[in-house]
Amino acid sequence: MQNHDIANLRLAGEGAAKIYLAERQMPVLTNLRATYSKSKFLKGLTIGMCMHITKETAVLCRTLLAAGAKVALCASNPLSTQDDVAAALVKDGIHVYGKKGETIGEYKRHLRAVAMHRPNIILDDGGDLTVEMLQNHKEKLGLVIGGCEETTTGVIRLKAMERDNVLRYPVIAVNDNNTKRLIDNYYGTGQSTIDGILRATNILLAGKSFVVCGYGPCGKGLSLRAKGMGANVIVCEVNPFNALQAHLDGFRVMPIEEAARIGDIFVTVTGNTHVITYEHMLTMKDGAVLANSGHFDVEIDVEALNKKAKARKKVRQHLDEYLLVNGRRVYVCGEGRLVNLAAAEGHPSEVMATSFLGQCFAIEYLVENMGKLPAKVIRLPEEYDLKIARLQLEAFGIKHDKMTEEQEKYVKSWK
Ligand SMILES: NC(=O)c1ccc[n+]([C@@H]2O[C@H](COP(=O)([O-])OP(=O)(O)OC[C@H]3O[C@@H](n4cnc5c(N)ncnc54)[C@H](O)[C@@H]3O)[C@@H](O)[C@H]2O)c1
Structure with missing residues (x-):
């Protein structure tokens, strides 16, 4: 060895x-x-x-x-x-x-x-x-x-x-x-996930519809930080208690099928699999940005995207552009791996x-x-x-x- x-x-x-x-x-x-x-x-x-x-x-x-x-x-x-x-x-x-x-x-x-x-x-x-x-x-x-x-x-x-x-x-x-859970998952992930998305894309957050999937400590910290930068935050959550908290924290809460149509930026932090599927991506706006900050790279179905997209092009160091069959393009940060570590520090x-x-x-x-x-x-x-x-x-x-x-x-x- x-x-x-x-x-x-x-x-x-x-x-x-x-x-x-x-x-x-x-x-x-x-x-x-x-x-x-x-x-x-x-x-x-x-x-x-x-x-x-x-x-x-x-x-x-x-x-x-x-x-x-x-x-x-x-x-x-x-x-x-x-x-x-x-x-x-x-x-x-x-x-x-x-x-x-x-x-x-x-x-x-x-x-x-x-x-x-x-x-x-x-x-x-x-x-x-x-x-x-x-x-x-x-x-x-x-x-x-x-x-x-x-x-x-x-x-x-x-x-x-x-x-x-x-x-x-x-x-x-x-x-x-x-x-x-407070300092790392909430404050740390909140800040560093945004750091990763910005380093990968350099886009403006203010005025964007920013969809956060998962309202655990990571999702809560991220939602708060995105709101602080002027984004309109939408939360998707399966747990009714956490969905209720997101609503009372002042965020719009809706199923991912609805959010997929109106979001500009999507971030998964659930620890779950296939939270954003290829079918969701087909309904997204042209230019939608997708990132994951959950532990494994299964939250966004990048595997299906790699198989089914018409073309894939690396457009920045940690950003891939995918041309979908409907002619729209989506952008995936850090290959769908946790974005704060893949695209930032x-x-x-x-x-x-x-x-x-x-x-x-x-x-x-x-x-x-x-x-x-x-x-x-x-x-x-x-x-x-x-x-x-x-x-x-x-x-x-x-x-x-x-x-x-x-x-x-x-x-x-x-x-
Ligand atoms: N990027 C990082 O540096 C970092 C730091 C800490 C934790 N993590 C990872 O981030 C993930 C989330 O951590 P956490 O502590 O917030 O976890 P958590 O389990 O407390 O919260 C996850 C939330 O996602 C929700 N959820 C599950 N499936 C969902 C679905 N299909 N759609 C919408 N919501 C769904 C759950 O109901 C829960 O409220 C984990 O994978 C964790 O390991 C990453």
Whole structure:
């Protein structure tokens, strides 16, 4: 097995500069690194990671390295790798397997390469490394202390594994931390999805009909940001509670069949499949723009589009034009893969600092409770969320109120 498989080791200098700047914006992690480099609590352990290879993930890798771990990392999406960052991480001594634009075959080989390092802790983003371990490396499962999952789609897959009795070790649903869902899914996805669409298209949002499919934390953050830039937001949602909230938040709510006819820009953030079908596309206006920010590239049926469109042309770096049989054209950003990572740089570093603090605390929790946790999907106790929020507030230089003793007593009393 190779020690790494990346695009170009000579890009390491550029990658290191990017990581340096990310570190400046992630003091909660660099502070933790200083503590970990004394305790070395991960000495002798291997961390296998399947995550977007970005400058922020690099800061997490360096933190784990400082704690004494060996780290092997592969990409959690074929388009999200920052090749210069991957090169810098190899120079840091991390086993990196990922190239921007890698084929599905390479993607799978890279998952396998990480599994071959015999990881003791799995950090996953979407569940692919977990599936690889459970299906193809059964003989190594005894070595696994536990896992941590970064995103909603991964947690949903893990819960299905638990239901089907195939999960063999405890997994902490880092995604389900309140701090993660608020700061990453809501604020992070809200901003970075728009960043990705703008980098791919450079279109004006003001005055456009902007259709958001899925009104979970990601869809809510995105709708609010699009509205703030002057777009007319329309929400499509299958869950009546979330549809009601979208309505009361002031957005138009309607089925996708109706929205397809009037939208200018469409973004899927559902975690579901075929939310926008080829038939929907046939009813869209000439020039409609489609993007996805959900984890997998199945939300917009790009496969059907590739088969049925009359022609496909790359018109900008992350934008493909499709000529439909009815003579209209639609534009797909980042091949329908999550647009904030395919066409931009993912969330801002400050956002990822919060998510990755959650990953570090989850690892600490797994190590402290080794052998005591069930092979289930577990949420971290609430105190961790409060600690993450407190540390991030301190990093932002914000002070906040504390209850007086009298107030503490009052809120606990029934009298
Ligand atoms: N791009 C990113 O950086 C990023 C960040 C965090 C999460 N994610 C991913 O984004 C997706 C959404 O995350 P979330 O936390 O908001 O999830 P969530 O499950 O809380 O919300 C998804 C919403 O979509 C709705 N939905 C499902 N199927 C639908 C359909 N066919 N039409 C319309 N609505 C539908 C659901 O009812 C739900 O309200 C997941 O795949 C998650 O992994 C991406």
